Amino acid sequence: MIQLSAKILEKEEVACDHYRLALDAPLISKDAHPGQFVHVKITSQYMPLLRRPFSIHRINSSGIEILFRVVGTGTRLLAEKRVGDELDIIGPLGHGFMAKEDTFTAILVAGGVGVAPLFALAERLRQFTEVKMLIGSKTKTGIICLEKLEALGIGVQVATDDGSLGIKGIATDLLEDFLVTAASPQLPIYGCGPMPMLKVLSEIAQLYSSPCQISLEANMACGVGACLGCVVKMVDHHSPSHFEYKRVCVDGPVFDAKEILWR
Amino acid sequence: MIQLSAKILEKEEVACDHYRLALDAPLISKDAHPGQFVHVKITSQYMPLLRRPFSIHRINSSGIEILFRVVGTGTRLLAEKRVGDELDIIGPLGHGFMAKEDTFTAILVAGGVGVAPLFALAERLRQFTEVKMLIGSKTKTGIICLEKLEALGIGVQVATDDGSLGIKGIATDLLEDFLVTAASPQLPIYGCGPMPMLKVLSEIAQLYSSPCQISLEANMACGVGACLGCVVKMVDHHSPSHFEYKRVCVDGPVFDAKEILWR
């Protein structure tokens, strides 16, 4: 974990309102794992005041990449940055995916910009195992990184709510279809996306006895475990109330799906 | 008075930390007079929250120019704007100089960036009368618009505290020298600059029975006379306390020097 000023090396609008930034940060990338994140100070003003967390989208020797969707003030200002601008970032932060390298196939399920961290994971896993990526979005403009994933030799299937690309449906439909016909059982599943999708994902995984790791999001202040602002409810068999709060920033963002106490 | 979004047509760094912006605002320039100002919203964020007032530096058919010095957050952000960016501005605001066109010579005395409004006045006055401009600053890098004024045929004399340009001294020294030797008495004086300079200016003017108009500054919120935030102490012979507060934004920014109650 280090705080540094990273120059923006590349900027690409990968889709409408989706941007990719390549950051000059070898001191971060050397320790980074898929599923970890960086905490980004977007401006020197106090608006937004707090840092914004972004998953590490790609890891290479010169630094890392992030991929984000514009949803509010912070991401809008971030999208206005230019190549050469410096960003004050802290990272790598949190616990990433435990990449199981000894399985036949790994299934990565992404909702929308949830592709961001799974991309780094796919790049890692494909060195050892077959990688299957299932991506869902409202409509085809929200399906990002498709060509790049296919270029890496990763099998991608797509679902859109409106059927404008791939099947008409959601990513977890693709997952069920896949698992029903899968050759081997208990294939590991890795997921990132909106909460409702992740909940269904975790139910399917349980049904097929697949180990399932999920990357969660939460409002964050510190990003390093100090403020207790980012907690999620987790199963705790030792506690009389059977739950405990865990911090997304340091205990996660990746959790075993079985640990999560879904509402 | 109108609120509009004005495109930046030109941007020039006229000196270290001094910028000139030409704004596309014919609806403002058509009613603008030297000494009036525009109230500028610098960002859509809340930092800085309030508008910033800038004197109208030049008036032409396509719009107006402002000339400013970077002193804090607002002016720093303004200096980062680029040609083509839009600025939300309100203007023309306030009472400008009453340009006396029937005198032999007009004397304009500027301290530092106080040149900004006096430039517009000089351009106006020179059509009718001889214009003499006396500019003072700490050092030569703070003496701005010199060539441009001379190109207009305006006689400029310069004083710097360190003697790096013109005489070693302050602008009001130049004024005294000039008045002592002036051919005709009661020449009108127009001043803009830091308060201590303006105070001396007003004393000299009184000594030589010169009518003297001075442009004042104050922290402003509304710029239109509504908040009463920008007041200065003025002589009031009708009031038992002999003073009243007047608003720089609508009662000024240009006042008769005799009205001002100097501290």
Added chain:
Amino acid sequence: MEPNLSVNIGKLRLKNPVLVASGCFGYGQEYAELIDLSMLGGIILKGITLKERKGNPPPRIVETSSGMLNAIGLQNMGLSRFLKEKLPLLSDIPTTIIANICGETPEEYATIARELSNKEGIDALEINVSCPNVSHGGMLFGQDMMLTFEVVNQVRKATTLPLIVKLSPNVTDIVPIAQAAVDGGADAISLINTLLGMALDIESRKPCLSNITGGLSGPAIKPVALRMVRDVCKFVTVPVIGQGGIMTWEDSLEFLLVGATAVCIGTANFVNPKAGVEIIEGIRDYMKQRKMVKMGEIRM
């Protein structure tokens, strides 16, 4: 169906729930060239006192993070000059006009209220028991239950105009004070006035304001304002006018959601004179989108 934005503040009917706040809109005319005043739900005038007040020496305002401090000190021409010089201009403004009044004693409040009653051009009174920038009266009344009751009660006896009581946030518990105002005869509660604050200039090593302390307004105070408005709305039975840091229609909506009947736009006018008008449009669009036809449906 076109939504109906009108609301009732006691017997006072506003064409829409967006007022401009006292001290932030002069006497209306100041902004007449920049916006169509008839669009506004109403205009609350700069505070009026019995005698002329010169106000505090400058500097009177300073900007802070997402806010501003002001210590105007209630500069105004006093009641009698107001009646002569400003009142005649008010009846021409085609919207509701509310006078904001402040006194050093309950009797003074009552005197001003009486004088402003039955005057063409004044539709309601806002009793300011919350000005932080005067050494007598103002906030000192609004920080005390009994004194608040006393002021409101005396004014109530002096006029039949709708009475809005404007409260100070600089208190431990706002609810009993709001209730005291209602008990005294308030037709509505208005809050929050500014938070007491200060700022220093580290160059000169002196306070930025000559008055040392001032009232904090603007987006910085919105969370505090919302919390207090919610508390008061849950408790009192009269309409509440919410304010403090409203810059956009989204901000207004937060106040309406927690139960405010109307909102007041203060500092935002300085930043964007069109704020009030734009907020009205924003609320209208929101209602249209959600197929709401009257204001009461917004409340959560």
Added chain:
Amino acid sequence: MEPNLSVNIGKLRLKNPVLVASGCFGYGQEYAELIDLSMLGGIILKGITLKERKGNPPPRIVETSSGMLNAIGLQNMGLSRFLKEKLPLLSDIPTTIIANICGETPEEYATIARELSNKEGIDALEINVSCPNVSHGGMLFGQDMMLTFEVVNQVRKATTLPLIVKLSPNVTDIVPIAQAAVDGGADAISLINTLLGMALDIESRKPCLSNITGGLSGPAIKPVALRMVRDVCKFVTVPVIGQGGIMTWEDSLEFLLVGATAVCIGTANFVNPKAGVEIIEGIRDYMKQRKMVKMGEIRM
């Protein structure tokens, strides 16, 4: 001459006047990889209660204009696990460590204080009578003179550790409460804790925080904090630790100018973990430039 930044808080000597605030720096270790902890004047730990507290459900934080609201609800492992799991790690941190304690009754405060006394690793106690996010104790004590006195007095009897009492800004008049704390035996006063506020999400039409209200911190509150710190400094005789919205050394200086002996950095740590260290450097440079040699010379 190199300026001497050390200050005394009662019998507690800090190597410099910059502390990091409770709840904003965990137990120190969280930031150990990012800054050199030994540089700090001291670390105030996350609030400790007698029993474990799970805290409030999420969402617990939301950003506001130049500020943030938090409703952590004092999540902590409770005194006994703290003693077992965290205390042993503290003595390795080469700076002053101050425990922040909170209880539901004066007796509970005293019990915690007693247990933390004479323990390697704890140099002083900060009594939190100002937490806005718990339904019992916390701010309810700090809003009442008598209760504040009672809590401090009981703790005073239970320990000889230096006692800092942390006050709530959500009061009509902070001065008598500060005085009550001093009368109860406080060696120093710390203020301000957060302002009570709330925010709404207009999309979901619900409060942003599950707890509905939360504590406002960050630059937005600095003007209020400064005003209260000044008021207390003018009145009480013990050292005051100023906080609320400090982001830069210039902000710190404002607090030192109005009379604070030390300052506390809260929200700024989240924004810039180096804030504390940079502020210390900034103060040192300021003193050098002005040829000041000891902290007392800064005060205006």
